[in-house]
Amino acid sequence: MRRVLLSACAALALAGAARAVTPDEQLADPKLEARARALSQELRCLVCQNQSIDDSAAPLAHDLRVILRERIAAGDTDRQAVDYLVRRYGDFVLLRPPFQADTWALWLGPVAVLLLGGTGVALYVRARSRTAEGALSVVEEAELGRLLATEDMAKDGGD
Amino acid sequence: MRRLLALLPVGLFVLLLVGFMAGLRRDPAILPSMLIGKPLPAFALPPLKAGETGLASADLAGQPVLLNVFASWCGPCKEEHPTLLRLKADGVPIVGLDWKEEAADGARWLDENGDPYLRAGNDRTGRAGIDLGVSGVPETFVLDRRGRVRYRQVGAITPDVWVQTIAPLMARLRAES
Numbered sequence: 001m002r003r004v005l006l007s008a009c010a011a012l013a014l015a016g017a018a019r020a021v022t023p024d025e026q027l028a029d030p031k032l033e034a035r036a037r038a039l040s041q042e043l044r045c046l047v048c049q050n051q052s053i054d055d056s057a058a059p060l061a062h063d064l065r066v067i068l069r070e071r072i073a074a075g076d077t078d079r080q081a082v083d084y085l086v087r088r089y090g091d092f093v094l095l096r097p098p099f100q101a102d103t104w105a106l107w108l109g110p111v112a113v114l115l116l117g118g119t120g121v122a123l124y125v126r127a128r129s130r131t132a133e134g135a136l137s138v139v140e141e142a143e144l145g146r147l148l149a150t151e152d153m154a155k156d157g158g159d
Numbered sequence: 160m161r162r163l164l165a166l167l168p169v170g171l172f173v174l175l176l177v178g179f180m181a182g183l184r185r186d187p188a189i190l191p192s193m194l195i196g197k198p199l200p201a202f203a204l205p206p207l208k209a210g211e212t213g214l215a216s217a218d219l220a221g222q223p224v225l226l227n228v229f230a231s232w233c234g235p236c237k238e239e240h241p242t243l244l245r246l247k248a249d250g251v252p253i254v255g256l257d258w259k260e261e262a263a264d265g266a267r268w269l270d271e272n273g274d275p276y277l278r279a280g281n282d283r284t285g286r287a288g289i290d291l292g293v294s295g296v297p298e299t300f301v302l303d304r305r306g307r308v309r310y311r312q313v314g315a316i317t318p319d320v321w322v323q324t325i326a327p328l329m330a331r332l333r334a335e336s
Contacts, residue, residue: 046190046295047294047295059259060295063285067286067289087193088193088289089193090190090191090292116168117168
């Protein structure tokens with residue numbers, strides 16, 4: 001039983017490690033491979049659009065992983081290697097959209113909404129506290145004293 | 160004035176709602192091509208059958224033409240094929256790019272289903288297609304007489320797509336000098 005459990009755990013652990021990247025795609029230089037790996041996790045697979053090419057088993061994702069590694073092996077900087085794919089497939093291949101004119105709404109929208117909402121809440125709270133401002137009238141003072149007194153009495157009686 | 164200000168969040172919400180609803184209707188598979196208005200990237204592909212001419216990007220200037228990316232392993236291509244054959248019969252110039260398969264497989268597919276292409280090239284590694292920004296098959300690029308990409312059709316050319324989109328565009332491109 002123990003052995004079955006152990007092997008099941010091992011299988012699960014291996015399944016976690018298994019990625020779409022196959023050994024024959026990998027670069028011999030571990031430093032370059034690490035760079036390629038990090039980049040490919042930021043690039044969208046065009047076939048299964050919410051997966052990175054690092055995760056995807058689609059043939060096109062395989063091709064793009066190989067191309068990316070070719071570019072890096074040829075001496076491209078990270079930026080150049082990614083641009084190579086962006087020139088072909090557009091900004092859409094970037095899982096992290098760049099900050100530029102046509103994505104301002106995307107990046108700044110949430111901040112703008114938060115500011116707008118925050119301003120609204122602040123104005124509302126200030127307006128409310130302003131109406132509640134000022135000292136209590138004599139009648140209110142008396143009423144407050146009476147209420148506090150009865151509360152104290154209730155407490156003393158309760159103990 | 161204060162009333163209007165209070166309605167502002169509701170207005171913004173409705174605006175966002177409309178935006179998101181419109182977004183839901185868009186097909187996420189249809190992506191803009193990076194090549195619109197630009198010349199075709201250079202490629203020179205071998206033919207599907209020995210002895211034929213193959214397909215090079217340099218050959219494609221002169222008249223508006225359809226560049227159809229296909230593969231024998233592609234389901235929707237089978238659906239598209241009769242339309243392409245009909246277009247060929249009507250005299251529409253179409254060239255083929257056989258994507259990511261052995262030339263023999265592409266050749267067999269054309270033998271079995273009919274050949275709608277003036278000429279076709281085999282892109283076994285898929286690199287020419289990737290240079291075009293192809294993300295799947297079928298895809299079709301409409302080229303003007305100067306060899307520039309003017310339109311990209313993602314997915315099959317159905318009779319509807321032809322009549323509504325590509326035929327009018329081809330007519331316009333033929334009228335261009």
